[in-house]
Amino acid sequence: MRFLHETLPQRIRFASAEAAASLASEIQVLGSERVMVIASESGGRLAQRITADIPVALQHHEAVTHVPVAVAERARAAATTCRADVLVSIGGGSATGLAKAVALTTGLPIVAVPTTYAGSEVTDVWGMTEGTTKTTGRDPRVLPKAVVYDASLTQSLPIATSIASGLNAVAHCVDSLWAPRADPVNAALATEGIRALRVGLPQLISSPTAIEGRERTLFGAYLAAAAFASAGSGLHHKICHVLGGMFDLPHAQTHAAVLPHVLAFNAAHAPEAERRLAAAFDAPDAISGLRALHERLHAPTALRDYGMPESGIVPAARAVVAAALTLANPAPVSTDAISHLLRRAREGAEL
Known part of the structure; x- marks a missing residue:
């Protein structure tokens, strides 16, 4: 090591x-x-x-x-x-x-x-x-x-906003496993963050004002951010920053909708990260674990619901590729590949 x-x-x-x-x-x-x-x-x-x-x-x-x-x-x-x-x-x-x-x-x-x-x-x-x-x-x-x-x-944060914000924290965890400065310490923080968020976020739905779920989720969000702060910004966040700037999309909801598609894009090319994520989600594989959490939380799924135009897919993909030139992303990044990813995220396509 x-x-x-x-x-x-x-x-x-x-x-x-x-x-x-x-x-x-x-x-x-x-x-x-x-x-x-x-x-x-x-x-x-x-x-x-x-x-x-x-x-x-x-x-x-x-x-x-x-x-x-x-x-x-x-x-x-x-x-x-x-x-x-x-x-x-x-x-x-x-x-x-x-x-x-x-x-x-x-x-x-x-x-x-x-x-x-x-x-x-x-x-x-x-x-x-x-x-x-x-x-x-x-x-x-x-x-x-x-x-x-x-x-x-x-506690006064609306449930829908809480869920989207919490999934933004999950995105910090996922991105930290293949970001520019990913390392075993960041991976430990990220996977423990997912475990806390996986348990805490559903508690917000079952008991919206109970402090236990709020504390667990906030603790998970802190671990996620600590991992992300050290590991740096990966492909997922490059995509979301481009979309937020170009189309003024809501930050947390954009992260929630894009994350499953970035995970599906990278998972096969990052087997060690995929195994860690699967264990953290307590699922057979990372994608099914994230999908199950999304379904349980009724999470945002389609960027079109937040104002992303179909005509913006290719320009956004080009901007993402330009922003990601220095990233050592697990899967090869190209305008065609990112256009396909964004199209599926805009439509809320199933994985």
Whole structure:
């Protein structure tokens, strides 16, 4: 056995119903005195509630999907004007993403308080969209210094959104097994993440407000993101970033619909990863395991339901191939192959 593994430096606080206290402790550790809180407009009330005990200089509630460049520029200007010394993001991937966009140019530290299973809070990956193009990159400045996990904050998340977000976490696990920096440590995190998600996500349907299922799912999402943060972005995420930028598709639902088709595309070319996934899904093979989970969760299956046009298949495939040129993907990547994959994902074809 021979590998090189990098663990990103970050502190994790995981405690249900303790978000406000955990956040106050983190702000004290950092010695911050002027906090800029970043959330969506809909998440503003929650943000105000759990930041009541910290020195808030500004509540900035403009986080939106895919982080448009104009939105990022306004947030950066606001951070300068209010003389923020720390950013606190509260919400899903949009809030975390906007905080990262600010940190990228200002160097301000981030404390993330996630309310979904997106996982962005554990990675050093940033993304912004201009027009129909989404640009992503990696930078240590955007990695949150600390993450406050509180499963009770996810209890108000609608079930459909919870399921899509949780399947996004499953996608992090799957991609981590053949991403550019895949290694045995990432594989261990990813497979344990799938086990937690496989058990936790169905509990959300049977008992939507029960904390046990929420905690298990949130823990699985953290393991998934930790694996993904180290392993890097594989073909699945390259596809989803292209689709999100080109067609403004919803992030989590896109991941849920695309994942089975990427797994089917790669599985035969990555037998060791396939065996690991099958064991994690507790299934005869990885594809049937993921399919069974999708069916149990009534997961999103067709990209056309979210606005992807048929005319966009080939242009998207070309963009994916261009984005994936440096990937050592298990299966050969070509415009024809990705067009076929996208066509099946758009139609929600059975595997």
